[in-house]
Amino acid sequence: MTRMAATRDGYGQALLDLAGNPKVVVLEADLGKSTKSLHFRKAHPERTVSCGIGEQNMLLVGAGLASAGYIPFASTFAIFTERAFEQMRNGVARPNLPVHLCGSHGGTHTGTDGSSAQSIEDLAVFRTLPNVVVMHPCDDVSTRALTMQLPALGKPSYMRTARNKTPVLYDGREAEIQIGKGVVLEEGTDVAIIACGVLVSEALKAADQLKQEGVSACVVDMHTLKPLDGALIDRLVEQCGALVTAEDHNIIGGLGGAVAEHLVSNTFAPLERVGVPDRFGESGQADEMLELMQISAPHIAKAAQRALTRK
Amino acid sequence: MSTSIEEIEEIARKCRVEIVKMVYRAQAGHPGGSLSEIDLLAALYATRMRVRPDEPKWNDRDRFILSKGHASPGMYAILAEMGFISHEDLKSYRVLGGVCQGHVDMKWCPGVDFSAGSLGMGLSFGMGCALAARLDNSDRRSFVMIGDGEMQEGSVWEAAMAAAHHELGNLKVILDRNRIQNDDFCEEQMRMFDIPAKWKAFGWNVKEIDGHNMQEVMEGLDFLEAEENCNGPSILIAHTIKGGGISYMENNPSFHGAAPNEEQYNQAMIELGEVKA
Numbered sequence: 001m002t003r004m005a006a007t008r009d010g011y012g013q014a015l016l017d018l019a020g021n022p023k024v025v026v027l028e029a030d031l032g033k034s035t036k037s038l039h040f041r042k043a044h045p046e047r048t049v050s051c052g053i054g055e056q057n058m059l060l061v062g063a064g065l066a067s068a069g070y071i072p073f074a075s076t077f078a079i080f081t082e083r084a085f086e087q088m089r090n091g092v093a094r095p096n097l098p099v100h101l102c103g104s105h106g107g108t109h110t111g112t113d114g115s116s117a118q119s120i121e122d123l124a125v126f127r128t129l130p131n132v133v134v135m136h137p138c139d140d141v142s143t144r145a146l147t148m149q150l151p152a153l154g155k156p157s158y159m160r161t162a163r164n165k166t167p168v169l170y171d172g173r174e175a176e177i178q179i180g181k182g183v184v185l186e187e188g189t190d191v192a193i194i195a196c197g198v199l200v201s202e203a204l205k206a207a208d209q210l211k212q213e214g215v216s217a218c219v220v221d222m223h224t225l226k227p228l229d230g231a232l233i234d235r236l237v238e239q240c241g242a243l244v245t246a247e248d249h250n251i252i253g254g255l256g257g258a259v260a261e262h263l264v265s266n267t268f269a270p271l272e273r274v275g276v277p278d279r280f281g282e283s284g285q286a287d288e289m290l291e292l293m294q295i296s297a298p299h300i301a302k303a304a305q306r307a308l309t310r311k
Numbered sequence: 312m313s314t315s316i317e318e319i320e321e322i323a324r325k326c327r328v329e330i331v332k333m334v335y336r337a338q339a340g341h342p343g344g345s346l347s348e349i350d351l352l353a354a355l356y357a358t359r360m361r362v363r364p365d366e367p368k369w370n371d372r373d374r375f376i377l378s379k380g381h382a383s384p385g386m387y388a389i390l391a392e393m394g395f396i397s398h399e400d401l402k403s404y405r406v407l408g409g410v411c412q413g414h415v416d417m418k419w420c421p422g423v424d425f426s427a428g429s430l431g432m433g434l435s436f437g438m439g440c441a442l443a444a445r446l447d448n449s450d451r452r453s454f455v456m457i458g459d460g461e462m463q464e465g466s467v468w469e470a471a472m473a474a475a476h477h478e479l480g481n482l483k484v485i486l487d488r489n490r491i492q493n494d495d496f497c498e499e500q501m502r503m504f505d506i507p508a509k510w511k512a513f514g515w516n517v518k519e520i521d522g523h524n525m526q527e528v529m530e531g532l533d534f535l536e537a538e539e540n541c542n543g544p545s546i547l548i549a550h551t552i553k554g555g556g557i558s559y560m561e562n563n564p565s566f567h568g569a570a571p572n573e574e575q576y577n578q579a580m581i582e583l584g585e586v587k588a
Contacts, residue, residue, distance in 0.1 A: 025442075025446070046446075047446070049442060049477070050476070051469075051473055052469070052472065052473060052476070054466075054469035054470075054472070054473060056431075056435070056465075056466040056469055057435045057438070057466055057469035057470045057473055059435075060432050060435030060436045060438075060439060060466075060470075061435050061436075061438050061439040061442065061470075061473070062439060063435075063436050063439055064425075064435070064436040064437060064438060064439020064440040064441075064442070064443065064453075065439040065440075065442055065443045066439075067417070067424065067425075067436070067439070067440065067443075068370070068439075068440055068443030068444070068447070069370070069443070070443055070446065072439075086429060087432060087435075087466075090426070090428060090429045090432065091426070091429075091432050091435075091436060094418075094426055095416075095417055095418055095426040096418070
């Protein structure tokens with residue numbers, strides 16, 4: 001039986017694991033129970049700063065701490081990080097201060113809270129900021145591994161985590177996770193599916209379906225959207241000649257956008273993008289949302305077939 | 312603290328000259344808010360700031376955060392007076408590649424602790440610096456200068472609430488209450504009613520002074536540093552005159568963000584005692 005877990009739990013565990021570094025501090029905006037920074041708070045209250053329900057202040061408190069050599073980890077819901085976008089832009093990214101922002105509950109997969117809580121644009125907006133590394137891992141193991149690498153990064157980052165549980169793919173494979181390097185989870189020769197976050201496991205299901213249809217699909221976990229692993233994309237173009245991206249994010253500006261930007265300036269291959277079709281969500285269960293948005297495994301498989309016809 | 316009132320006033324006068332020169336040379340910039348803040352900056356830097364101009368990144372330095380970062384000529388002028396940068400550097404104000412960027416920037420100019428330019432951000436950053444000092448068990452302080460128009464930004468009040476909650480006695484704010492913002496007088500743009508009462512209600516220690524009376528400025532800085540006011544954050548509300556020191560700029564909203572022409576420049580140099588009439 002596949003173990004199920006939420007990426008936000010991997011984030012919470014990583015903060016605890018990082019506590020041995022005395023420079024690590026945690027900033028909360030009244031959602032520590034949800035983003036999972038609460039474990040750090042319980043163990044290290046002296047290094048946890050409650051900013052109340054005030055995300056704009058939180059980001060800049062982090063910047064001030066970082067300017068004095070601390071390594072702040074600030075978290076809230078992905079949607080509320082957007083409220084502090086300009087603070088992230090002018091106060092964190094511009095002076096290149098290593099504040100690590102985590103937006104949990106990203107995407108329509110967030111579910112029944114409805115459209116106000118389902119950020120579908122966070123990856124796009126943070127990807128536009130110079131100096132900022134943008135990540136969206138797919139399981140708790142890789143989330144923990146990526147978070148553990150952040151203190152050595154020396155620059156700011158944004159990481160989206162998800163509220164709900166998804167299959168764990170990296171048990172015992174932590175060593176394969178490296179910021180900026182995509183991971184080939186399944187080799188294939190006809191089409192490459194590049195996915196991130198909760199859609200990585202959907203991409204694997206799609207590859208199974210494609211196999212039944214006689215198509216050999218390669219599946220890549222592109223957990224880092226910026227810097228994008230262009231060398232891997234080049235290899236996939238050569239190997240498969242057709243690409244699909246899959247993300248629980250607006251089809252504009254996220255992983256699909258990033259891969260498209262890379263393709264047009266390098267070796268070209270047909271690309272089909274699976275993503276939220278430029279619309280807001282609504283209340284529903286996580287799996288129902290993936291269906292409603294047409295981003296679940298069958299839709300990824302269909303997109304792969306479309307990409308193949310364009311070869 | 313051997314610097315006399317007269318000596319601080321002379322530093323401020325020299326800074327005023329540089330402010331006008333910078334803005335005149337660039338034919339752009341913000342003279343009004345630079346002139347209103349400069350007596351406060353002169354007193355703060357000449358008598359209170361624990362800094363090392365030859366070691367600007369010294370970890371235990373006091374931090375100064377100019378949240379109203381458009382008033383950068385004032386800060387550049389005092390940094391030059393203190394020896395962080397040279398007077399020659401002041402000619403780089405708003406010039407490509409210059410240390411004196413349009414808004415003060417920690418990545419460009421020695422002695423600048425915060426990259427400003429967007430109002431409502433400095434107090435939060437200063438709070439972070441104050442928390443870092445507490446974690447470091449350091450007695451360094453964070454001084455933050457904010458503007459009055461800036462208080463219309465909601466994030467200022469997020470920070471005000473949070474700093475009091477965390478009882479940051481090492482956080483000291485100076486409010487440059489010059490009563491004018493970009494488009495007009497503050498009273499016309501957005502009335503702020505009882506400002507001291509607002510800060511008191513948020514849990515801050517509050518004192519009001521005349522920000523151009525050097526004796527009162529020194530008493531105000533004493534208040535910020537006083538042991539009994541280190542139980543939490545403190546704010547010095549300094550009533551100032553936008554464009555203070557240059558007759559035609561005083562209380563004139565047009566000089567929030569505009570440069571003098573040649574005739575006006577010459578008049579300013581006369582008024583500041585640089586040249587004889």
